[in-house]
Amino acid sequence: MVSRVIPVDPFDLVIFGGTGDLARRKILPGLFRRYCAGQIEGDVRITGAARGEMDTQGYRDFAAEAIMASDQSAGTKKAHLDEFLAMLHYVVVDAMGDDGWEELARITRSDRIRAFYFSVAPRLFGPLAERLHQHGLADGQTRIVVEKPFGRDLKTARELNRVLAEHFDESQIYRIDHYLGKETVQNLMAIRFGNMLFEPLWNSQYVDHIQITVAEAVGVGGRGDYYDRAGAMRDMMQNHLMQLLCLIAMEPPAKFNPDSVRDEKLKVIRALDPVAPDDVVRGQYEGSGGRPSYRNQVGNRDSTTESFVALRARVSNWRWAGTPFYLRTGKRLKERASEIAVVFKDAPHSIFGExxxxxxxxxxxxxxxxxxxxxxxTIKEPGPGGMRLVDVPLDMTFAEALGPEEADFPDAYERLIMDVIRGNQTLFMRGDEVEEAWAWADEVIAGWEKRGDDPLPYATGSAGPDDALMLMHRDGRRWREIKA
Incomplete structure (x- = not known):
């Protein structure tokens, strides 16, 4: 099996925050990989824009260092690297002022696709959109990529959508959630809607429950200031896990196109029941083994922000009535592991005895x-001695099933940036979808704020607080083990 690489049309891409962490770790290395794969070709211009004083050669040196740090094989691709670096430019731009905008407008060409990546703090989204409009850079060929967080509640999300809508049509706005760019997440739609084997069973008649886990082994690291204002609910549950829930629970769209897919996801969010206070567990990791506690890492010894949250959600529609969805995410857990587990019901009658x-x-x-x-x-355990049953996996780990070359998937950011250039919004969130997700999350947050309870402590390297285990135990179920 050979994957096909289809080149995109020539484009100009401007990365606001072009010297930031996301540009260094993901965007620039990802663009280089797409260039090496043959997906970027022709007269392409990539411009880093930031406040820091730097010239184009300095930016190319910065990009080369970032690419070499991300891809150990980049040193063997010197010809490709030199060609890619020649596409890069740099402009000093003040997002809140007028400096640099005339130069940016001069080098950003109007006769091709123009994409502007807002890899900056959310407070700069509005000023950037306004200045792009003022300097004639917001025409029909323009697309803007907006990083999360998309607000911190429903009110701020609505305001952000309003500001962006003043200068851009919804079809030009790409709200990026990198989880939707993962190969397996997209394969989830192929499994559901491309195989007759699963879709007839994908409902409450056959599914006992669904577990969605996004576990991280690291702490908050250098994101302490942001994270202590957001917490696990706002940082992960409201967007990443919500999107996974939608893809699991949505109805088959009429067509595989952006609005049909996003319409069905929106219906799922609107069908979510309010989460009862007893169906939410919050936690905060403690220090151990020389690793600091959450409160030490964020520099706030009185912090009541959660680094872990688990909850039980219910989708009130014909397909899923009565089937619980258990969602959990947290930092400093046992392993870095993310999975969706669809747990089917027991056979109605066992002929094999207890x-x-x-x-x-x-x-x-x-x-x-x-x-x-x-x-x-479930199969019979091999050997004599009667009918003994064991569970075995039919495993399609991509690296093993497809081989190392075929399983060397593009990073999520690589895929999503190429989708921006193509004008394909299927894997991006629509404004109304973001607002409905916040409306649901706001009620959950308001519930624990009203109770005034603190997050429960949990040990580093554990599966979270014990109360999260009880969330499922009381239903006669168990969380799956967190393992890579």
């Missing part, structure tokens, strides 16, 4: 670190 034990089919979609899909099936 000694055969209890067995269930579980479809697991592994998002990271080892992307793949696994279906657990």
């Amino acid at each position: 000694e055969a034990g209890r067995h269930r089919n579980i479809l697991t979609i592994k998002l990271q670190p080892n992307e793949g899909i696994e279906l657990g099936v």
Whole structure:
């Protein structure tokens, strides 16, 4: 099996925050990989824009260092690297003032696709949109890429959408959630809607429950100031896990196009029941083994911000009535692992007797670190001695099933930036979708703020607070083990 690489049309891309962490770790290395793959060709111009004093050669040196740090094989691709670096330019721009905008307008060409990546603090989104409009850079060929967070509640999300809508049509706004660019997340739609095997079973009649886990082994690191104002609910649950829930629960769209897919996701969010206070557990990691606690890392010994949240959600529609969705995410947990587990119901009657034990089919979609899909099936244990049943996985870990070259997928940012250039919004969030997700999350946050309870402590390297285990135990269920 050979993957096809389809080149995109020539484009101009401006990265606001072009010297920032995201540009260094993801955007510039990702663009280089797409260039090496043959997806970027022709007369392309990539411009870094930031406040720091730097010239174009300095920016090319910065990009080369970032690419070499990200891709150890880049040193063997010197010809490609030199060609890619020749595409790069740099302009000193003041997002809140007028400095640099005339120069940016001069080198950004109007006869091709123009994309502007807002890799900056959210408070700069509005001023950037306004200045792009003022300097004639907001025509029909223009697309803007907006990084999260898209507000911190419904009110601020609405205001952000309003400001962007003053200068750009919704079809020009690409709200990026890198989880939607992961290969396995997109494969989830292929599994559901491309296989007759699963879709007839994808409902409350056959599915007992669904678990969505996004676990991180690291702490808040250098994001302490931001994270202590956001917390796990705003930083992860409201966007990343919500998007995964939507893809699992949505109805088949009439067509695989941006608005059809996003219409169905929106219906899921609107069908979510309010989450009862007893169905939410918050936690905060403690220090151990020389690693600081959450409060030490954020520099706030009285912090009541959660680094872990688990909850039970219900989708009130015909397909999912009665099937709970258990969602959890947290930092400093046992492993870095993200997965969706669709747990099917028991067979209505076991002909093998109690000694055969209890067995269930579980479809697991592994998002990271080892992307793949696994279906657990029950078989007879080999050997004499009667009918003993065991569960075995039908495993399609992509690196093993497709080979190392085929499984060397583009990073999520690579895929999504190419989709921006193509004008494909399928994997990006629409404004009304963002607002509905915040409306749901705001109610959950208001519930614990009204109670005034602090997050529960949990040990570094654990699965979170014990109360999160009880969230499922009281329903007669168990969380799956967190493992890579």
